[in-house]
Amino acid sequence: MDRAQPSPPVEKRVDGAVSNPELEREIKQLGGELHGSFPSALRHPVRAVDARAMEMASSDRELRAALFRFVDVVPACRSLDDVARHLTDFLDEVPEAPPPLEAAMRIAHTKAGRAALGAAAARGVRHIAHRFIVGETPRAALSVLSQLWNRGIASSVDLLGEATVTAAEADRYAHRCAAALAELAAAVRGWPERPMLERDATGTLPRANLSVKVSALTPLLRADAPALGKQDAARRLRPLLVGAREQRAHIHIDMESLDSREAVLDLVLELLSEPEFAEGPSAGVVLQAYLRDSPQQLEQILAWTRAHTRTPPLQVRLVKGAYWDHELVQARQQGWPAPVFEVKAECDRNFETLTRRLLEARPAVRVAVASHNLRSVSHAIAYNRLLGAPDTELELQVLRGLGDELQDALAQHGFRVRTYCPVGDLVAGMAYLVRRLLENTSNEAFISEQARNTPLETLLAAP
Amino acid sequence: MTVLNRSPSTPARLAPFSNEPVLELRRAAVRARLEDALTALDRGLPLEVPVMVGDDARAGAGSRFDSTDPGDPERVVARAAQAHEGEVAAAVATAGEGFRRWSRKSAGDRALALTRAAGxxxxxxxxxxxxxxxxxxxxxxxxxxxxxxxxxxLEYYARGAVALEAGRELIQVPGERNELRYAPRGVTAVVSPWNFPLAIPCGMAAASLATGNAVVLKPAEQSPACALRLVEALRAGGVPAETISLLPGTGEVGAALVKDPGVHTIAFTGSMQVGLEIVRAAAEPHRGQHHLKRVVAELGGKNCVLVDADADLDEAVPEIVSSAFVYAGQKCSAAARVLVHEAILEPLLERLAGAVRVLVVGQAADLETVVPPVIERAAKERVDRYRELAGRTGRLVAAAEPVPEGGWFCPPTLATDLPPDSPVLAEEIFGPLLTVEPIGDIEEGCEIIERLPYALTGGLFARDPATVRFVSSRTPVGNLYVNRGTTGAKVGRQPFGGNKLSGTGSKAGGPDYLLQFVEPRAVTENTMRHGIVVH
Incomplete structure (x- = not known):
């Protein structure tokens, strides 16, 4: 919002969080409405099964590890027999396997049994994967994307791929991105008008939207020498920015682990500072609220927007962050202080603080709040309204397969929601899939809390 | 339980050991401090390294030698005095004196000196x-x-020695009192390499000192200044000068040192060839030598990495590449041979090749550098010879070329299609050369590993837990790393050291290491007198 506009009254709580009765009322009201639109498990028998599987996986650490390691290895298996052997070898490591799995282990004693088990397990993994991955190629994904659009849901395409360890792989990824941009830009021209999804106060929002990973654009991304990977990625990202500008597409640079954050953020801000990109393309960066130093990071981004007024404004996608386990394990192994919040409530509070700071910083930035946490989402909408801004001035984002219910509820209530849609083959998708499964079966995950039927009041309570 | 003999200065309890955190170089502010440190160092070069025998530091008595920057051999880093034979004998005699006093201190007092040195x-x-x-x-x-x-x-062995001083529990029956204690052996000759120029000599010296031995250190002639800093640290911490002496010099100084009859323990890390010479020399008792010398040896390796068909190549490729090429492959733990399941030979070879081509070869001072120059001219010539042989009898798949000029740079290289009896596949090259061979299955890979004379480190990339169990029980290597790189052992977490011709299996940084530096003594006292048990 315009800085001249007065901020709504807030009072500081002892723990530093902000409490505002009007805001809280609005959050409860909105959250209740959105929650009321979630489909009940009865109406979605397939999702109910998935939810039960997720809950089973969440409740037993050993089993969860075994199942995820299995899901992870399936694409690398050479035969159904190989699939079955891996499954039984992983389950062998679980001290007390649940009865259905015991039965699976018994049938694996014969070759025919293994083939049957392998086929069933591979089908199961494919089923899960297809819930999260919209298609093997951008072309194959187009029908899903246009269906979403027709239902009032925007999308961002993420091209899954193997890790980039060679220059050829980086070139290949850049080429795939360029091709996807062209394909998306051509396809979206035929889509019907959806004003909520394609316009805000600062101008047009491109229909075609591609998320790009810097780690895939160079084999040289190294935490202790960020300049090297940055330079190498820049020569592949620059043509993509030109392509996006020419085809009026949005390009969003994803954030990954902390090891690459400096290189990624510096790269994007440096490239977008070039005069060539002062008037496009529409571009965005990501802010990870689980990082303790994310408020300083946001200030760095906002300082940049003050120094470089560009049209359209930079979009900032606020996320919790998907590498929590990785960051914590790495820090413990190295003896470093944890870079992420270890208490969920602290992270949630920071998410809300950053949300408010971002919403107040408009129109210098466009704001996208990406969360499956009903409280965080309701808070963003409520605060936006409290600032007197229309709902069009806030974008909400969810992940395909994990935020489907929230996505539908948000669209139904007339909010602008964009679904992050991974595209790629099963091998490439596994790292993504396992990260998402881990994230969402952790005991503190919002989705597993929902699966456990936590009362709405608790789900919407201030963190 | 034996009561600890503590002097008033001894800390009642040392905090539990934890690894010293490495610098968080992913933070710009941390990286920014490095350049200043280098500038400050450069201002003081070259450093003078004297022969240090007890309190006596002699800078210019005998001949001298220089250590130079491998990336710029014109730059002299240190001018060192070459110890002569008389100084070797004097150092051992002084250490014998130092041993008498140092060994009488409690383990707690010695630990204090070592932890101060760490500080x-x-x-x-x-x-x-x-x-x-x-x-x-x-x-x-x-x-x-x-x-x-x-x-x-320093921190780990200090704590280990305090624990060891308590001895071990024995069976006790009425009428006798049984004790098992560990006493220091005497004078340790520490003969150390240049590739971990502080950690390896420090580890061998710290274990000796913590358990009450005196040390005479003969560091590699390539890194005398690092050794000087180690001696300074130990003395600053409170280790008496007579207990730690420094003999800079070339191979003959080490040879004279290990032959000295006043030496009780020889702690050596280096090549297999020199290690075997030391074992032979140590076996021969001299006139007046009333003890058997013990040799603690960490020798070379020909470290293999097994890659099964279900491996995650996204993970395997970067880990293999860094295991083989970081520090130009000059680690005894470095990966040298990849044995890959034939089903994934092609994708692995292609991705390894691409990853090798983008390796950054450069000066050690540049943070971008993965592959610095090798240590000296002779090392470069050796690596070049093996590389030429690999190209002539096999195929060079990829290399990061050209390399900078001026230093001892060798292009990191990936080779394949070598004949099974090629020396490239059998001998330790100690440089940036990695070979790849297909195997029919993991068992075949294990057989290849078993036929090697070395058994230091090994790697395995496989995701089936049954394969992991099979390989861990089948391979004789001292350190097997599963789904990670083969280098970077941490004290207390990966006790390090090899078996077969790779070493004496003494496991540096592990719970058993200190036992190499002590002799066990059991005391049994009859506590019955005229039918009365006095206890």
Whole structure:
């Protein structure tokens, strides 16, 4: 919002969080409405099964590890027999396997049994994967994307791929991105008008939207020498920015682990500072609220927007962050202080603080709040309204397969929601899939809390 | 339980051991401190390294030699005095004197000196790392990790020796009292290499000192200044001068030292060839020598990495490449041979080749550098010979070329299609050359590993837990790393050392290491007198 506009009254709580009765009322009201639109498990028998599987996986650490390691290895298996052997070898490591799995282990004693088990397990993994991955190629994904659009849901395409360890792989990824941009830009021209999804106060929002990973654009991304990977990625990202500008597409640079954050953020801000990109393309960066130093990071981004007024404004996608386990394990192994919040409530509070700071910083930035946490989402909408801004001035984002219910509820209530849609083959998708499964079966995950039927009041309570 | 003999200065309890955290170089503010440290170091070069026998530091008595920057051989890092035979004998005699006093101190007192030495290293941390960057061309992250490992050895062995002083529990029956105690052996000759120029000599010296031995240190002639800093740290911590002496010099100094009859233990890390010479020399008792010398040896390796068909190549490729090429492959733990399931030979070879081509070869001081120059001209010539042989009898798949001029740079290279009896596949090259061979299955790979004379480290990339169990029970290597790189053992977490011709299996940084530096003594006292048990 315009800085001249007065901020709504807030009072500081002892723990530093902000409490505002009007805001809280609005959050409860909105959250209740959105929650009321979630489909009940009865109406979605397939999702109910998935939810039960997720809950089973969440409740037993050993089993969860075994199942995820299995899901992870399936694409690398050479035969159904190989699939079955891996499954039984992983389950062998679980001290007390649940009865259905015991039965699976018994049938694996014969070759025919293994083939049957392998086929069933591979089908199961494919089923899960297809819930999260919209298609093997951008072309194959187009029908899903246009269906979403027709239902009032925007999308961002993420091209899954193997890790980039060679220059050829980086070139290949850049080429795939360029091709996807062209394909998306051509396809979206035929889509019907959806004003909520394609316009805000600062101008047009491109229909075609591609998320790009810097780690895939160079084999040289190294935490202790960020300049090297940055330079190498820049020569592949620059043509993509030109392509996006020419085809009026949005390009969003994803954030990954902390090891690459400096290189990624510096790269994007440096490239977008070039005069060539002062008037496009529409571009965005990501802010990870689980990082303790994310408020300083946001200030760095906002300082940049003050120094470089560009049209359209930079979009900032606020996320919790998907590498929590990785960051914590790495820090413990190295003896470093944890870079992420270890208490969920602290992270949630920071998410809300950053949300408010971002919403107040408009129109210098466009704001996208990406969360499956009903409280965080309701808070963003409520605060936006409290600032007197229309709902069009806030974008909400969810992940395909994990935020489907929230996505539908948000669209139904007339909010602008964009679904992050991974595209790629099963091998490439596994790292993504396992990260998402881990994230969402952790005991503190919002989705597993929902699966456990936590009362709405608790789900919407201030963190 | 035996009561600890503590003097008033002894800390009642040392905090539990934890590894010294390496620098968080992903933070710009941390990286920014490195350049200043290097500039400060450069201002003081070359350093003078004297022969240090007890309190006596002799700078210019005999001949001298220089250590130089491998990335710029014109730059002299240190001018060192070459110890002569008389100084070797004097150092051992002084150590014998020092041993008498040092061994009478409690383990707690000795631990205090070692942990203070660790503190001195922490205070001089960047300066020490900068010296390794210059003297040994260790890239910053490696140099920093080496300083941390040196600190870890001091802290870990200090604690281990305090625990060991309590002895072990024995069976006790009425009428007798049984005790098992560990006494220091005497004088340790520490003969150390240049590739971990602080951590390895520090580990061998710290274990000796913690358990009550005196040390005479003969460091590699390539890294005398790093060794000087180690001696300074120990003395600053409170280790008496007579208990730690420094004999800079070339191979003959080490040869004279290990032959000296006053030496009880020889702690050596280096090549298999020199290690075997030491074992032979140590076996021959001299006139007046009333003890058997014990040799603690960490020798070379020909480390293999097995890659099964279900491996995650996204993970395997970067880990293999860094295991083979970081610090130009000059680690005894470095990966040398990849044995890959034939089903994934092609994708692995292609991805490894691409990853090798983008390796950054450069000066150790540049943070971008993965592959610095090798240590000296002879090393470059050796690596070049093996590379030429690999190209002539097999196929060079990829290399990162051209390499910078001026230093001892060798292009990191990936080779394949070598004949099974090729020396390239059997001998330790100790440079940036990695070979790849297909195997029919993991068992075949294990058989290849078993036929090697070495058994230091090994790697396995496989995701079936049954395969992991099979390989861990089948391979004789001292350190098997599963789904990670083969280098970077941490004190207390990966006790390090090899078997077969790779070493005496003594496991540096592990719970058993100190036992190499002590002799066990059992005391059994009859506590019955005229039918009365006095206890």
């Amino acid at each position: 001195w290293m922490r205070d001089h941390r960047l300066e020490l790392a900068a010296l390794e960057v210059r003297e040994c061309a260790k890239p910053w992250p490696e140099a920093d990790a080496d300083v941390c490992e040196a600190i870890d050895f």
